[in-house]
Amino acid sequence: MPTFSLPSLENIREAHTAIQPFIHRTPVMSSSAINIMAGCSIFFKCENLQKVGAFKARGAANAVRKLSDSQKLKGVATHSSGNHAAALARAAQVAGIPAYIVMPKTAPEIKKAAVASYGGEIIECEPTQQAREEMLGKVVEKTGATFIHPYDFMDVIEGQATAALELIEDVEGLDVIITPVGGGGLLAGTLLTAGYMNPSLEVYAGEPQGADDAFRSLQTGERQPSLKPNTIADGLLTSLGEINFAIIQGRIKEIITVSDEEIKAAMKLILERMKIVIEPSSAVPLAAILKEKETFAGKNVGVILTGGNVDLGI
Amino acid sequence: MPTFSLPSLENIREAHTAIQPFIHRTPVMSSSAINIMAGCSIFFKCENLQKVGAFKARGAANAVRKLSDSQKLKGVATHSSGNHAAALARAAQVAGIPAYIVMPKTAPEIKKAAVASYGGEIIECEPTQQAREEMLGKVVEKTGATFIHPYDFMDVIEGQATAALELIEDVEGLDVIITPVGGGGLLAGTLLTAGYMNPSLEVYAGEPQGADDAFRSLQTGERQPSLKPNTIADGLLTSLGEINFAIIQGRIKEIITVSDEEIKAAMKLILERMKIVIEPSSAVPLAAILKEKETFAGKNVGVILTGGNVDLGI
Known part of the structure; x- marks a missing residue:
């Protein structure tokens, strides 16, 4: 276990103010058609519309x-x-x-x-x-x-934590936030922000079945390697980071794993109903919601759409 | 020539107020990367995010x-x-x-x-x-x-005119608006609104070369039939309407025709850079701007993205 000190809410707010000139405050979108299908109210934080097309x-x-x-x-x-x-x-x-x-x-x-x-x-x-x-x-x-490590690095986690900060500020009455998990930078940051701003807010993650090292790490209580990961969610092939795992353990409610077919169906739904371009990794949380509807039934659910960099073959 | 009386600006505003509960006031988006490529400042009115996915x-x-x-x-x-x-x-x-x-x-x-x-x-x-x-x-x-005719009908034209109303209200200092033209409902409505709100605002249209009946109609001064239209812009296959032609003639600045290759390239640019889903018809105005850059150089250009109903084959 590495030693590190966690950023405080004040640190995260300071980071947010400092990076604000260089990033978009991305919009939050909803789709009544998707809400009906899912049986809950989903608020999509559109980081696919972020600079460089991703929360990164x-x-x-x-x-x-x-x-x-x-x-x-x-x-x-x-x-x-x-x-x-x-x-x-x-x-x-x-x-x-x-x-x-x-x-x-x-x-x-x-x-x-x-x-x-x-x-x-x-x-x-x-x-x-x-x-x-x-x-x-x-x-x-x-x-x-x-x-600058892509996720296993506290300054990066602190930066990713600002996405949930905006989401919680912009949507009143959130019960749940769900993000994808790959290396765990966004998930760790989201857990920190949510824990500070509203301790009753539950945080879930969606993970591809073909790259389920975070799920297995939580199950076993030890960080498991990502062996031959294989999924269309190409942003989630990486292994869960060390400090990411330390932050996630004990804070996350549950990791829900989904198949590539479920990811594709959720991606199609977002493209067709919301008319926004997302990469497959971004569809993982919606796939998880649609898979475990009873968990989210009737709740206000924030979803972070992580990125929109995909080749649609046009 | 049919006889008809044109809606006034007051009529269009009344229509806008009346339909407001049933439609979205769609956002206006920009892309600095596309602006650099085009050499002008483009304001995209996102009717692809409209109810039913289109200005219709x-x-x-x-x-x-x-x-x-x-x-x-x-x-x-x-x-x-x-x-x-x-x-x-x-x-x-x-x-x-x-x-x-x-x-x-x-x-x-x-x-x-x-x-x-x-x-x-x-x-x-x-x-x-x-x-x-x-x-x-x-x-x-x-x-x-x-x-209810899809475009050759004054109440429909009056409704379509409300898109330009919002665009002109939301973007100060527009020099130009450009829309696609198929049947001509949106173009006719846009010409009316622009003419009332700012007579110095120039209105252009983009049209596929494979369905260029509006272009030919303007050239010859008589409405030309759309013979065997063939283009990937499947929303623009229809023939220009009768009252649409009457409104367009004498009011439009120019119709610019573009090839399917140019439409595809513009569509790819919008999907990749703006991360929003548009149907091919929506890409026609950007294709026209990129084709005739000198016409739009340095100007503030409003583009109506008409719809987002497309099968991306996911």
Whole structure:
């Protein structure tokens, strides 16, 4: 167990104020058709409409603003082929500092183009976890840049915690919040905010059956590795982080696992009924609600739609 | 040339107030990335987020509210396989009156399901224009229902005119508005509202090259039939209406035609950058702006995104 001190509500509010110029206060949307199907009132926090198309803009902006002046001079680095890569590149660009992003050679061109469009320097590597970590180590050694972990890092968690802050401020009378869980940055941040602002608010997570390491970790009480994860929810393939697990344990109400078919059906529902573009990971909480309707029946349920970066094949 | 009297601005405002309980005041969205590409500032009026997923909810609601009490008793009828069908069924349901919707046998199940979900009675016919009109005649004769034309009808045009009313109220300093043109209901309504509210506001339309009857009608000064229209913008296959043409002529600045490839590229841009779902017809104005950049350079351009009912194949 790592030692760390948790951000207070005051810290989270301070982070929110500090990053506000660089992020959107995203809208909360509802669909009466989906509410009827689900048997509860769902308030969707649209982080798919966030800068860079994902909540990751929050954590990256917060991590960058907390760097010391000498750290800022040398910039930031990470390895990621997903939303954190683009979010960190943008946060660095806004702050006027370098960003070094290690990406597997095989990453889709559209992901590389996004990082490049924010001025991030891309360093390619072989598409294995080991190659990514080794290359990152070399980059950090050479440049002196600060490694910003995508989720297992308190400043990032503190930033992600601001999404639930806005949701709780904007929707009166929430009974439940549900988020997806991958590495656990958003979920940990949401648990902290909810616990401070309204201790009776229950927090759930949805997780793909094909990448259910967080579910198994809670069951066994020990952090379980994510072995050969396989799901269309490509943002949730990562393993639950160490400090994320420590925060989640004992605070979360339940993790509900869902199949790829259930994720696809929920995604279709959101595209067709709400006319907004979400990536498959964002559909996981609605899939969980529709699977366990009795748990949420009649309640006011906040759902964080995490991102909208998906290739719809148009 | 038909004789008709145009609605005044006061009429349009009255329509707006009357239908307000039954429609959304849709948001106006912008994308800095798209603005950079286009070289102008675009304000997207999101009628894809309107009730039934299209601006057609406005015209249908207005036509139904203007029925006499004796007409209301017998209900409304139309032939359509598109957004007007669902919009009229919903407007009738809200008013508690019957709606008879003639649809081709071959209409997609999802379109029939939408009409049925609003309580519309579907009467199937062969998939030809003649069969549709004949069946509609029979239905009207049998039921006494009032035929609500999808666009060539002043009460419908007056309803569609309320979209531009909201856009002009919500965005200060617009120089231009551009809409797609199919039958011409939205375009005619937009021209009326813009002309009343700000005579210096220029109105353009975008039209698919594969269904360019409105473009040809303006060129020749006579309404041209839509012969074998063929475009992915399936909401724009219909022929320009008679009173629509009369309103458009002399008021519109220009119709810009675009290819299906240009429509697809604009649609992809909106899905990827704005994370909202639009149907291909909605992408036609952006395609026109990107095609004739010099026309719009540096201007504040309002775009009406007409609808979001599309099967993305998820």
